[in-house]
Amino acid sequence: MTFRMDRRTALGLGTVATAGAVFGTAMPAAADPTEEATTGLDRDRVAARIAAAYQRESTRAGGNWQAYVSLTGPDGPLVTVSESADRRIEAYSVNKIAVAVAVLDKVDRGLLTLDHQVEVTQAIVVPGGDGIFSLDGAYPSLVTVGHVLANLLTVSDDTAVRLCGLVCPAAEVNQILVAKGFPNTQVQPVANPNRFFLGTSTPRETHDLLRALVGGTLLSATSTDLVLRLLRSPVAFTDGVRREMSSAERARVATKAGWFADARHEAGVIFDTAGAPLVTYALFADGQAGADDFGATHPAVQARARWGRRVMDLTAGLGGSGATHRRHTYRPSNGG
Structure with a gap:
């Protein structure tokens, strides 16, 4: 007791x-x-x-x-x-919400559109990860930002994270989140500016x-x-x-x-x-x-x-x- x-x-x-x-x-x-x-x-x-x-x-x-x-x-x-x-701990895929917020902030500001197309190459696919892109097997292909976000937030697609990085690099994701009042909710940049680990919150x-x-x-x-x-x-x-x-x-x-x-x-x-x-x-x-x-x-x-x-x-x-x-x-x- x-x-x-x-x-x-x-x-x-x-x-x-x-x-x-x-x-x-x-x-x-x-x-x-x-x-x-x-x-x-x-x-x-x-x-x-x-x-x-x-x-x-x-x-x-x-x-x-x-x-x-x-x-x-x-x-x-x-x-x-x-x-x-x-x-402050590793948030893992919970931070995919924060990534989506950063991408949609750019949409709201007219810097990006949901029908903007990104290329899915074999090199960008996360092998064996969660989601559907790793199951497709038909690359290269084109998908829209809207399609990427749908996979990011529903089936928690790991490749979708990398596709978000093509339109909203790690540094920009973090800047947007800090500006919105979330300094601890940050992705972790890597050498490639368009890729990142999902980081902390x-x-x-x-x-x-x-x-x-x-x-x-x-x-x-x-x-x-x-x-x-x-x-x-x-x-x-x-x-x-x-x-x-x-x-x-x-x-x-x-x-x-x-x-x-x-x-x-x-x-x-x-x-x-x-x-x-x-x-x-x-x-x-x-x-x-x-x-x-x-x-x-x-x-x-x-x-x-x-x-x-x-x-x-x-x-x-x-x-x-x-x-x-x-x-x-x-x-x-x-x-x-």
Whole structure:
């Protein structure tokens, strides 16, 4: 019990006004606050229960966790989890959102268009990496920037990163992100100025970047809609937060995962049924067992799946705040 209370302090639960009541005299000491009904609860109590669910699942998965999670409210976001939130770490493919933001910033400024074509050569393809370009086998070919971004943010295509570098070099990506207020969210340049490793971020900066995106202060309305449409699409990442959800629920979650070696990260936004942002999360994890398991059975990925389902249930009936982002209707096709 002492460990759980100490870790609760580390999670930053003191930032939630009623956290002490939720975990103290408001219910029996032996009760699990995440298992009680949430009907009629105020946002402070829901926020505390989201934090308790995170504590339980991250402890169960083990390893190291760095996270920052908030629940929107009428007076601004309630911070529900803050664990090593300002630790600068390798973000891996979660930073593909930041790369897309830099490219779309150039589109917004009229320096680039989505139908601009880039050449896919055999030399630029990442062999064996995630995505579809490495599976194609027919090069050289031409694709548009829009096609590149679609693959970057849905199937997390690694070659798409290099293609983005052709239109937005590493130094420019970093300059754009610094100008937008994200000095720790940076790609790592290499000798070739058009190539880079995906670099670093912090849980707080990744969270704040997502908040700025849904708040409409990061990109134009058109570019914002494009990013969210891709991150909420049925082909976006489904093994983590969205795994235990219906198709309608998944469409309410914009999410991006990143993985390399023993790290398993995910960040995104859960929207209410009207399309207003409700929960914003950045969950970074490493050091768990199963470094060679990049599937849904990895402990950290399983933890995010259980946490995502719990958060969806806890926030049922709650409304978000801020600009709404409509869900694009999913229409399966049988060809023809």
